Amino acid sequence: MTIANTSNMPMMAREASVYTGVTVAEYFRDMGLDVVVIADSTSRWAEALREFASRTGALPAEEGYPAGLASAIAAFYERAAAVTTLGGDRGSVTVIGAVSPPGGDLTEPVTAHTERFVRCLWTLDRDLAYARHYPAVAWAGSFSRDVPVLAAGNRAAGDPGWGRRRERVGAVLAEADRLADLVDLIGIAALPARERVGVLAGTLVREGVLQQSALSERDAYCGPEKTAALADAVLAVADRCRALVDSGVSASSVEEIDFGPLLRAREDTGPHDTDGVAARRDAMLARLDEVRS
Numbered sequence: 001m002t003i004a005n006t007s008n009m010p011m012m013a014r015e016a017s018v019y020t021g022v023t024v025a026e027y028f029r030d031m032g033l034d035v036v037v038i039a040d041s042t043s044r045w046a047e048a049l050r051e052f053a054s055r056t057g058a059l060p061a062e063e064g065y066p067a068g069l070a071s072a073i074a075a076f077y078e079r080a081a082a083v084t085t086l087g088g089d090r091g092s093v094t095v096i097g098a099v100s101p102p103g104g105d106l107t108e109p110v111t112a113h114t115e116r117f118v119r120c121l122w123t124l125d126r127d128l129a130y131a132r133h134y135p136a137v138a139w140a141g142s143f144s145r146d147v148p149v150l151a152a153g154n155r156a157a158g159d160p161g162w163g164r165r166r167e168r169v170g171a172v173l174a175e176a177d178r179l180a181d182l183v184d185l186i187g188i189a190a191l192p193a194r195e196r197v198g199v200l201a202g203t204l205v206r207e208g209v210l211q212q213s214a215l216s217e218r219d220a221y222c223g224p225e226k227t228a229a230l231a232d233a234v235l236a237v238a239d240r241c242r243a244l245v246d247s248g249v250s251a252s253s254v255e256e257i258d259f260g261p262l263l264r265a266r267e268d269t270g271p272h273d274t275d276g277v278a279a280r281r282d283a284m285l286a287r288l289d290e291v292r293s
Contacts, residue, residue, distance in 0.1 A: 001024060003017050003020050003021045003024070004017075005017040007044060011048050011051045011052055011055075012048075012052070014044060014045065014047075014048035015045065015048040015049060015052055017045070018039055018042070018045045018076060019076075021037055021039065022037055022076065022079050022093070022095065025037045025093045026079065026093060028091075029083065029085075029091035029092060029093045030083075030085050030086075030091060031085075031089075031091065032085055032087065032089030032090065032091045033091055034091065034092045034094070035091075035092065035093050035094070036093075036094045036096060037080075037093060037094070037095045037096065038096045038097075038098070039076075039095065039096070039097040039098065040097075040098040041097070041098040041099060041100040042073070042076070042097045042098065042099055042110060042114065043098075043099050043100040043101065043102075043110050043111075044100070046065060046069060046072075046073070046109075046110045049065065049066055049069065049072060050064050050065045050066060050069075052066075053065070053066035061109075062109045063108060063109055065109050065110075069109060069110070069113060070109075070113045070116070073110070073113045073114055073117060074113075074116075074117045076095070076097075077095055077097070077114075077117050077118055078117075079093065079095065080093050080094055080095040081093060097114065097118070099111050099114050104126070106123075106141075119144065119145045119146050120142075120143070120144040120145070120146065121141075121142055121143055121144075122137050122142050123137065123138045123141035123142050124136050124137060124138065125137070125138035125141070133206065133210075133211055134211065134212065134213070134214070135212060137210075139170070139173050139210070140173075140174070140177060147163070147166070148163075150162070151163035151166075159228060161228075161232075162228070165228065165231050165232065165235070168235055169205055169209070169231055169235070172198070172201045172202055172205050172235070172238065173202055173205060173206075175198045175201075175202065176198060176199055176201065176202020176203070176205075176206075177202070179191065179195055179198055179199050179202075180199075182195075183199060189252075193245040193250070193251040194242060194245060194246070196245075196251040196255065197238070197241045197242050197245055197251060197254065200238070200241060200254070200255060201234075201238035201241070201242075204234045204237065204238060204259060204262070204263070205231075205234050205238075207263050208230060208233070208234045208259075208262055208263045208265065208266065209227070209230045209231050209234055209266070211266070212266070213267060216267050218266075218267055218268070218269065218270055218271065219266050219267045221271045222266065222271055223271050223272040225272060225274050226266075226269070226270075226271060226272055226273060226274055226277060228274075229274040229277040229278060229281075230265060230266055230277055232281070233262060233265065233277055233278070233280065233281035233284075234262070236281055236285065237259070237262060237281065237284050237285065237288070240285055240288045240289075241254050241288065244288060244291060244292055247292065249291060249292060253291060254288075254291065257287060257288065257291065259284065261280050261283060261284060262280055262281065262284045264280075265277045265280040265281075268280075
């Protein structure tokens with residue numbers, strides 16, 4: 001179901017559309033269904049609230065928004081919940097809200113208050129989009145407050161290494177981001193060998209795990225088990241590269257290796273093909289062992 005109120009429609013229609021959508025979702029939730037509400041965007045809804053407050057003479061707060069903006073945003077997201085219906089069924093409402101800050105200002109009130117109340121935030125990065133890295137989700141600006149819960153859930157589902165894997169991938173990306181400015185300033189050839197491998201590891205994670213092609217039949221969807229296999233494969237190869245440079249192999253020799261078969265594993269294997277990913281990982285590790293010898 002789509003509830004549409006464009007920017008040129010009456011103020012009250014734009015203000016009521018969000019409440020209408022989540023009320024309809026709760027109706028289906030009470031039937032024992034799992035419902036997703038996508039609000040695009042809550043910034044336009046907040047603008048309608050600001051316009052309404054201005055016309056009624058309410059005391060304006062930051063940037064002209066009403067003083068109750070934070071409470072309104074909190075009340076909207078708090079309607080997301082899993083419930084047991086009167087008939088004994090289980091139903092849920094999941095709310096996904098898009099925020100469109102003017103000029104990309106992430107400190108403006110709607111974005112700031114939304115970050116206070118939501119459990120997870122995906123921040124889109126313009127530079128990644130211009131670099132044709134899709135989905136253009138910024139790993140540095142995104143967060144989840146449910147990591148311990150997700151780690152426990154994956155542990156119970158038979159993947160005890162989920163938390164450690166996530167932590168290691170985040171550390172690799174953070175190190176690569178830290179070194180990016182140095183690479184731009186002095187060039188990668190001036191970096192120590194281990195730091196050059198750190199830059200390489202970040203590239204492998206970005207292109208081998210985080211990138212995804214919606215036009216590929218095999219890569220448009222990736223099951224959680226394959227995602228874990230891709231991350232493990234990239235981390236194993238990065239560890240072997242570090243071991244090589246620690247043993248005296250030059251960083252340039254490692255960088256000259258063709259990592260294409262590993263990077264293409266996400267597109268060459270099916271959405272649940274962990275064995276295919278493992279085979280490409282083993283082949284890549286064998287190729288690295290040849291460099292050592």
